[in-house]
Amino acid sequence: MNILLLGYGKMGRTIESIAKSRGHNIVGKINEDNTADLVKYTGGNADVAIEFSQPDAAYENIRYCIENGIPVVSGTTGWLEKKPEIEALCQEKDGTFFYASNFSIGVNLFFKLNEQLAGLMKDFNEYNVDIEEIHHTEKKDAPSGTAITLAEDIIKSIDYKKKWINKPFGKKEDLIINSLREGRVPGTHTVKYSSAVDDIEIKHTAHSREGFAKGAVLVAEWITDKKGVLTMDNFLK
Numbered sequence: 001m002n003i004l005l006l007g008y009g010k011m012g013r014t015i016e017s018i019a020k021s022r023g024h025n026i027v028g029k030i031n032e033d034n035t036a037d038l039v040k041y042t043g044g045n046a047d048v049a050i051e052f053s054q055p056d057a058a059y060e061n062i063r064y065c066i067e068n069g070i071p072v073v074s075g076t077t078g079w080l081e082k083k084p085e086i087e088a089l090c091q092e093k094d095g096t097f098f099y100a101s102n103f104s105i106g107v108n109l110f111f112k113l114n115e116q117l118a119g120l121m122k123d124f125n126e127y128n129v130d131i132e133e134i135h136h137t138e139k140k141d142a143p144s145g146t147a148i149t150l151a152e153d154i155i156k157s158i159d160y161k162k163k164w165i166n167k168p169f170g171k172k173e174d175l176i177i178n179s180l181r182e183g184r185v186p187g188t189h190t191v192k193y194s195s196a197v198d199d200i201e202i203k204h205t206a207h208s209r210e211g212f213a214k215g216a217v218l219v220a221e222w223i224t225d226k227k228g229v230l231t232m233d234n235f236l237k
């Protein structure tokens, strides 16, 4: 498979190494210093684009791919207010767009665990729930996309939480996401329910970026013959 990498930073490099180990060709690597080269690529010479860039670049990269017939797998966080526009464009152009806030299989199991725990906790108002996410100091966005997914899934079940906020303190109706930036941490997420008498915690700790990158390559292999707007739920089924 011929893969175009959009974003060749920490994730782009890890994806390159996993893709090559699985027999794929990297036909292009676009970074902030060679964005003009993107016009060289179309669905004719790239089977799929894997897009891990930065919040202010994702929308234009993905739009270019959809308009030029390149199926696109994106994991960039911090740009999601524009995702509905991309989804509409994908439908209009009969393109292929796959987005996940986290491509690791472990985190996707953790998402399911979070949904189930929220379902169990919904009638126990003596507990308060909050989320902590810890990432490396180079991360550009806060809160993490993964923490937002966790928060949205909790709010669906827990009536006393109305919205998430990215501050360490708030009212009971606010689901607090506390974002910490430390050293080179690849990504740690904790969901904690606290009462006066006890705490219940679930936690996912990434040991490296390999889980994210392998998930993105597996999805890229899977989507090349698919159309439409796709998610991890489609892939994991």
Ligand SMILES: NC(=O)C1=CN([C@@H]2O[C@H](COP(=O)(O)OP(=O)(O)OC[C@H]3O[C@@H](n4cnc5c(N)ncnc54)[C@H](O)[C@@H]3O)[C@@H](O)[C@H]2O)C=CC1
Residues within 6 Å of the ligand: 006, 007, 008, 009, 010, 011, 012, 030, 031, 032, 033, 035, 052, 053, 054, 055, 057, 061, 074, 075, 076, 077, 078, 100, 101, 102, 103, 104, 138, 212
């Ligand atoms: N969904 C997931 O599973 C994961 C998502 N991420 C997200 O992926 C993104 C990238 O993460 P990292 O690789 O750690 O960041 P990074 O900062 O190491 O790399 C980002 C790269 O994007 C490049 N870039 C800037 N403008 C560009 C443009 N217009 N076109 C193409 N490339 C451009 C930069 O030159 C840089 O090399 C972040 O948004 C991060 O939150 C990271 C890990 C897992």
Ligand SMILES: O=C(O)C1=N[C@H](C(=O)O)C[C@H](O)C1
Residues within 6 Å of the ligand: 077, 101, 102, 135, 139, 140, 143, 144, 145, 146, 147, 186, 187, 188, 212
């Ligand atoms: O920027 C990162 O590094 C990560 N970003 C994603 C996020 O914002 O959730 C996924 C992972 O936690 C690593």
